[in-house]
Amino acid sequence: MAARPRSRWLAAVSAAVFAFLYLPIAVLVVYSFNREGVGGFPPGPLVLDWYRVLLGDSPLWDSVLNSLLVALAAVVISLALGLPAALALDRVAFPGKEAFRRLVLLPLVLPGIITGLSLLMLRVLAGIGAELWTVMLGHGTALMSVATTELFAGLQKMDRAQEEASLDLGANYWQTFWRVTLPNLRLPLVAAALLIFTLSMDEIAVTFFLIGRENTLPLEIWGRLRRGMTPEINAVSAVLFFASVALILLWYRLRTRGAAELETPLG
Amino acid sequence: MTDPIPSPAAGEIRAGAPLLEIRAVSKRFAAATVLNGVSLDVAAGEFLTILGESGSGKTTLLRLIAGFEQPDSGEIWMQQERLDALPPYRRRVNTVFQHYALFPHLSVEENVAYGLRVRGVAREETGTRVAQALAMVKMTDWARAAPAKLSGGQQQRVALARALVNRPLLLLLDEPLSALDANLRREMQTELKALQRDVGITFVFVTHDQDEAMALSDRIALVRAGELEQVAAPREIYLRPATSYTARFVGRTNLLRAELADGIARAGSLAFPFPAPSGPALLSLRPEQIRVCSAGPTSPDSVRFRAAVIQQSFAGASELIEAQLPDGQRLEIRLPAQQPLPRECEFEFSAGDAVRVRDSGAR
Amino acid sequence: MYSRAYKAAVAVPPILWVALFLLLPYALMLAHSFWSVESGVIVHHWSLRNYVTLLRTSVYAEVLFRSAAIALGVTVLSVLLAFPLAYYLSFRAGLRKEVLYQLVIVPLWVSYLVRGYAWKTILGTEGVLNGFLRYLHLTGQPVEFFLYSPFAVVLTLTHIYTPFVFLPIYASMEHISRPLLDASADLGASPRVTFWRVILPLSVPGLTAGATFAFVLSFGDFLAPLLVGGPSGLMISNIVQNLFGAAYQWPLGAAISICMLALVVALLAAAERFERGFRH
Numbered sequence: 006m007a008a009r010p011r012s013r014w015l016a017a018v019s020a021a022v023f024a025f026l027y028l029p030i031a032v033l034v035v036y037s038f039n040r041e042g043v044g045g046f047p048p049g050p051l052v053l054d055w056y057r058v059l060l061g062d063s064p065l066w067d068s069v070l071n072s073l074l075v076a077l078a079a080v081v082i083s084l085a086l087g088l089p090a091a092l093a094l095d096r097v098a099f100p101g102k103e104a105f106r107r108l109v110l111l112p113l114v115l116p117g118i119i120t121g122l123s124l125l126m127l128r129v130l131a132g133i134g135a136e137l138w139t140v141m142l143g144h145g146t147a148l149m150s151v152a153t154t155e156l157f158a159g160l161q162k163m164d165r166a167q168e169e170a171s172l173d174l175g176a177n178y179w180q181t182f183w184r185v186t187l188p189n190l191r192l193p194l195v196a197a198a199l200l201i202f203t204l205s206m207d208e209i210a211v212t213f214f215l216i217g218r219e220n221t222l223p224l225e226i227w228g229r230l231r232r233g234m235t236p237e238i239n240a241v242s243a244v245l246f247f248a249s250v251a252l253i254l255l256w257y258r259l260r261t262r263g264a265a266e267l268e269t270p271l272g
Numbered sequence: 273m274t275d276p277i278p279s280p281a282a283g284e285i286r287a288g289a290p291l292l293e294i295r296a297v298s299k300r301f302a303a304a305t306v307l308n309g310v311s312l313d314v315a316a317g318e319f320l321t322i323l324g325e326s327g328s329g330k331t332t333l334l335r336l337i338a339g340f341e342q343p344d345s346g347e348i349w350m351q352q353e354r355l356d357a358l359p360p361y362r363r364r365v366n367t368v369f370q371h372y373a374l375f376p377h378l379s380v381e382e383n384v385a386y387g388l389r390v391r392g393v394a395r396e397e398t399g400t401r402v403a404q405a406l407a408m409v410k411m412t413d414w415a416r417a418a419p420a421k422l423s424g425g426q427q428q429r430v431a432l433a434r435a436l437v438n439r440p441l442l443l444l445l446d447e448p449l450s451a452l453d454a455n456l457r458r459e460m461q462t463e464l465k466a467l468q469r470d471v472g473i474t475f476v477f478v479t480h481d482q483d484e485a486m487a488l489s490d491r492i493a494l495v496r497a498g499e500l501e502q503v504a505a506p507r508e509i510y511l512r513p514a515t516s517y518t519a520r521f522v523g524r525t526n527l528l529r530a531e532l533a534d535g536i537a538r539a540g541s542l543a544f545p546f547p548a549p550s551g552p553a554l555l556s557l558r559p560e561q562i563r564v565c566s567a568g569p570t571s572p573d574s575v576r577f578r579a580a581v582i583q584q585s586f587a588g589a590s591e592l593i594e595a596q597l598p599d600g601q602r603l604e605i606r607l608p609a610q611q612p613l614p615r616e617c618e619f620e621f622s623a624g625d626a627v628r629v630r631d632s633g634a635r
Numbered sequence: 636m637y638s639r640a641y642k643a644a645v646a647v648p649p650i651l652w653v654a655l656f657l658l659l660p661y662a663l664m665l666a667h668s669f670w671s672v673e674s675g676v677i678v679h680h681w682s683l684r685n686y687v688t689l690l691r692t693s694v695y696a697e698v699l700f701r702s703a704a705i706a707l708g709v710t711v712l713s714v715l716l717a718f719p720l721a722y723y724l725s726f727r728a729g730l731r732k733e734v735l736y737q738l739v740i741v742p743l744w745v746s747y748l749v750r751g752y753a754w755k756t757i758l759g760t761e762g763v764l765n766g767f768l769r770y771l772h773l774t775g776q777p778v779e780f781f782l783y784s785p786f787a788v789v790l791t792l793t794h795i796y797t798p799f800v801f802l803p804i805y806a807s808m809e810h811i812s813r814p815l816l817d818a819s820a821d822l823g824a825s826p827r828v829t830f831w832r833v834i835l836p837l838s839v840p841g842l843t844a845g846a847t848f849a850f851v852l853s854f855g856d857f858l859a860p861l862l863v864g865g866p867s868g869l870m871i872s873n874i875v876q877n878l879f880g881a882a883y884q885w886p887l888g889a890a891i892s893i894c895m896l897a898l899v900v901a902l903l904a905a906a907e908r909f910e911r912g913f914r915h
Contacts, residue, residue: 012727015719015722015723016723016727018719018720018723019719019724019735022716022717022720022797023720023738023739025716025794025797026739026742026794026798027742029753029754029757029794030742030745030749030750030753032753032756032757033752033756036756046763046767046769046770047766047770086648086649086652087649089644089645089646089648089649090649090653092645093642093645093649093650096642097637097642097645097646099642099646099650105649105650108653108657108658109649109653111657111661112657114848114851114852114899114903115851115855115899116851116852116856116857116872116895116899118855118857118872118876118892119661119664119855119892119895120660122664122875122879122888122889122892123660123661123663123664123892124656125879126660126663126667126885126889127656127659127660127663130663142656146652146653149649149652149653164371166369166370166371166373167373167374167375169360169367169373169636170367170373170374170375170434171375171386171390172339172340172359172360172361172636173338173339173361173366173367174366174386174387174390174434174435174438175362175387175390175391175438176361176386176387176390177359177361178637178638178640178641180390184375184386184390185375188375189376189377191377203744206746207744207746207748209747209858210857210858214879223746223747223748226748226752230748230752230755230862234752234755234756238752239752242746242748242752242753245746245749246745246746246749249741249744249745249746250741253740253744254737254741257737257740340636341636359638360636
């Protein structure tokens with residue numbers, strides 16, 4: 006087949022792209038063990054010192070806690086809003102539906118700075134200070150569309166007749182929602198939660214303008230970067246990298262398992 | 273044998289009065305009128321089939337009774353109560369869905385128990401009733417299984433049990449057998465019929481399959497383009513179709529364009545006594561009502577004609593013949609299985625078998 | 636089938652929230668762009684002054700142009716990298732497709748900061764790249780322009796957005812039903828012709844989507860320039876950031892933001908229309 010030599014060339018190009026994607030991170034991880042600090046070549050003796058420093062760095066861990074709080078709140082807010090939004094988009098015809106859909110998606114495609122500044126203006130208008138909970142609201146709003154998209158896809162895949170059956174059997178709308186709709190959305194809910202959590206942990210643009218004195222992790226790192234690079238930041242980055250990898254692979258597994266489950270024909 | 277599912281208490285159904293009254297119900301979707309002023313009564317305890325092609329409105333009618341749609345005009349009454357004013361979960365009506373709609377996250381017995389649980393029936397009573405329902409559909413061994421593990425026929429039984437365990441006044445079945453293969457389908461038809469007899473609950477069954485309708489029903493309501501074409505018992509609908517559409521939809525038929533004058537019907541070269549007012553008429557004659565001429569005396573009723581055998585198809589128990597008369601008319605004839613016929617044959621039928629039908633035309 | 640109460644309960648809360656937390660803020664941004672600052676206080680004096688200032692002052696046009704150029708560079712490079720990768724995974728990778736796909740999406744979700752920082756450590760004068768080049772005796776002096784230049788910004792953003800561009804292209808390619816390729820071969824087309832006449836056109840929707848997002852997000856990025864851009868790599872978002880920061884020129888910053896928003900929305904609309912037109 007004439008495509009054979011091309012396949013080899015194509016495989017080489019693909020390998021090069023993978024290298025481009027992973028090499029910088031590999032370098033980062035390697036140099037987190039470098040005693041001589043950041044930069045230079047080749048890396049010097051490999052030590053765990055920087056990880057030890059990391060463990061003792063309490064301001065950093067405070068920011069980790071803040072990030073976790075914000076991320077959890079973001080998950081709750083996004084899901085609490087994204088679920089009715091998905092239901093509305095799936096079932097209700099209302100004026101301005103198309104505009105609503107686009108507006109919800111906007112924070113994902115707009116540069117984050119615009120959304121961040123706009124939310125800042127709202128906060129100033131409301132006369133509220135730079136509290137952490139405003140960051141939570143910001144994340145929840147910006148990431149709502151992730152929840153909406155995942156849950157909407159889940160609703161589309163669901164067999165509508167099940168809800169009809171539930172109503173038919175005597176359950177009212179509320180009971181039907183709890184006993185039939187939600188269980189069917191289990192996988193999309195978890196997948197969305199994972200994704201929102203990860204995105205919130207790494208969120209910088211919107212957070213940048215809403216944050217006050219209590220930093221989230223990315224902003225804490227950012228602050229230190231301005232003061233100079235140390236391999237401790239490499240260490241943090243390496244830890245973040247592996248944590249993200251684990252979460253994203255988990256998300257991916259859940260998503261594909263969900264699709265496979267639904268594809269199993271019932272009888 | 274004690275009745276495993278007691279029918280609704282005797283006092284609940286007023287003898288004589290119809291259980292369900294559909295009064296001049298219409299339904300539109302966007303610009304299309306799907307149901308146009310349909311009126312139908314359903315008697316308590318009967319097995320009524322709503323028969324029609326896809327798009328005829330039969331499923332919409334069912335969904336109106338179940339409560340998933342609201343009529344644009346007209347009313348539905350059940351036992352002197354306005355049914356269409358109630359949401360689906362307050363109607364004493366249950367549905368068996370076309371693709372069963374079993375809850376995949378619940379086991380078989382949890383599925384069956386669902387209607388009882390949401391209405392707060394006591395745990396013990398729920399257990400007993402669920403066990404009875406499963407026994408009735410012969411699915412006791414599968415109580416703990418997940419629906420995904422069941423075959424189509426098994427899921428259908430569970431769907432039935434799930435509906436019947438609630439002792440509805442009316443059971444709706446939306447083409448429940450259409451997803452099954454032919455043999456299983458026949459089996460389930462027999463079971464369903466027996467079940468309905470045992471349980472005594474009124475069944476309203478929707479299908480597009482006329483054989484199925486005739487096999488199962490006490491009465492058939494034939495729907496066409498949103499209106500009722502004919503409502504009658506299977507035998508009546510088959511032997512005395514009211515319109516050409518009915519004659520063609522239920523079974524096969526020959527439609528003869530005849531001119532009636534002085535009690536004689538003339539269709540092409542055929543002429544036979546037919547008591548009816550003069551004028552043009554459409555007559556329906558079933559293929560199996562035409563026979564090969566037998567030797568022997570003819571009855572006064574008998575109409576004989578000679579025709580060329582154009583085609584002869586073997587169909588197992590019978591032969592389907594396409595015959596052409598000298599005047600050009602083509603007739604379909606069904607004969608018991610036999611050897612190939614000669615190229616020309618003499619056939620006969622009884623004039624009394626011909627039925628006058630209204631011309632349905634295009635609607 | 637759903638009662639009016641159900642429909643209201645489901646639609647009203649998200650609509651209200653979105654109106655309050657998205658529509659209102661963006662509207663505030665718009666309003667601010669028409670106001671001005673006097674003696675360090677924002678005055679609700681409606682005028683087009685800010686937009687006029689934008690048009691008149693050349694530095695804004697320069698930076699805007701540079702931002703667009705950088706975004707274009709990122710988009711082109713990302714597409715050049717992502718497209719062959721997507722093609723390889725979709726058509727040639729066979730059983731390894733799943734694993735490779737996961738390998739591609741992982742960097743996408745790894746912290747932006749991590750990736751930007753990684754490039755910072757590599758590209759600096761004391762960085763890994765320079766060290767590597769000197770180790771191989773390819774250069775004597777450290778190369779300056781690797782870091783704190785538009786080049787660094789383009790490189791970093793390309794690294795970040797290549798997986799982003801990969802996803803929709805791959806999705807489009809996966810959507811191409813394989814019997815189509817067999818049909819093309821059956822009708823006499825060589826693999827190259829099949830590529831140009833079947834695969835490429837059917838990949839265009841994904842390509843458009845990916846390229847549009849990469850461009851839009853690169854254009855509005857403000858972190859990469861701060862990390863690796865230096866003064867010569869400054870982009871329009873950084874200017875906005877400064878105006879909202881110490882300079883306290885919110886109205887002018889808002890005006891630039893609105894221009895960016897308008898540009899982005901216009902681009903998205905154009906891309907959508909292009910995609911729709913292309914499909915027919």
